[in-house]
Amino acid sequence: MQITADRIAAARARVPEAFQAPLATRLRRALLWTLFIGLFGWCLVDFNISPARIWEGLGRLGRVFSFMFPPHVWTSWAEFSEIAKGLGETLAIAFLGTLLGAIFAYPLSFLGARTINRLTWLRHGARRGFDLIRAFETLILALIFIRAFGLGPLPGILAIAVSEIGTFAKLFSEALENTSDKPIEGVKASGGTRLQQIRFGIAPQVNPVILSILLYNFESNVRSGTILGIVGAGGIGFLLSDRIAAYKWDEAWSIIFLIIAMVYLIDWLSGLIRARLIGKSELAK
Structure with a gap:
């Protein structure tokens, strides 16, 4: 059937809403776009974001980058040992914080x-507790623990551990809820107790997921450990902040490059671990 202008006009007359949204809908969209553009413009004005300021800042940023090249090269172990110690300290902070968080979060996730938990009030209370813990940013926790325990790696470890308790408990509980009932029913049919159902029916299903979560969060916590060091929680971040404060930009760039290399190495190693323990076919899904 040939489509003509008369047929289109007739169809438009029969079902006008198929060709154009109702007036109320168009007004609502226009109002929302006006509010969005107005809010965006207000933020630009209130925060003093102007082309002149951005251009001036880019010029200063270019001068900072020029100070970073060529990167600093440490010529003796005596000079580099402090940097190596900072990198190792950051790794230790991330590892211990992740491990402690997982140890406390695993039983709480049930x-x-x-x-697992059939008591609605207890389950919802636990979930809200997880949300409350996750509401505190790791950096804020680090500042609190620094006031309590002083400078050094301990506040960083505690900050990561407390933050990860809420994150891990939420993710672990969701993994537990996504398990299949068939293995559990098999253990139950064999006369297994509730604890044995969890041990042999649920744990084998969630352990690979939990391992993947732990490895990913460990990578993330290595980066977080760097930031925590800047506020005094030990690690390579403290040395990076010290070099920037002293305007030693070439050394700062070298430290940044080492941090990037360390994160990349950890990502590569964790991928190998996941492929070996979880299986390449599972990772490809």
């Missing part, structure tokens, strides 16, 4: 899993 309270937040619907398939």
Whole structure:
């Protein structure tokens, strides 16, 4: 059937909403776009974001980058040992914080899993507790623990551990809820107790997921450990902040490059571990 202008006009007359949104919808869209553009413009004005300021800042940023090249090269172990110690300290902070967070979060996650905890009030209370813990940023926790325990790696470890308790408990409980009931029913049919159902029916299903979560968060915590060091929680971040404060930009760039290399290496190693323990076919899904 040939489409003509008369047919289009007739169809438009029969079902006008198919060709154009109703007036109320168009007004609502226009209002929302006006509010969005107005809010965006207000932020630009209130924060003093102007082309002149950005251009001036880019010029200063270019001068900073020029000070970073060529990067500094440490010619003796005596000079580099402090940097190596800082890198190792950052790794240790991330590792211990992740491990402690997982140790406390694993049993708590059973309270937040619907398939394990049948008490609605207790399950929802546990979930809200996880949300409360996750509401505190790691950097804020580090500042609090620095006031309590002083400078050094300990506040950084505690800040990561407390933050990860909420994150891990939420993710672990969700993994527990996504398990299949068939292995559990098999253990139950064999006369297994509730604890044995968890041990042999649920744990084998969630352990690979938990391992993947732990490895990913460890990578993330290495980066977080760098930031925590800047506020005094030890690690390579403290040395980086010291070099920047002293305007030693070439050394700062070298430290940044080492941090990037360390994160890349950890990502590569964690990928190998996941492929070996979880299986390449699972990772490809």
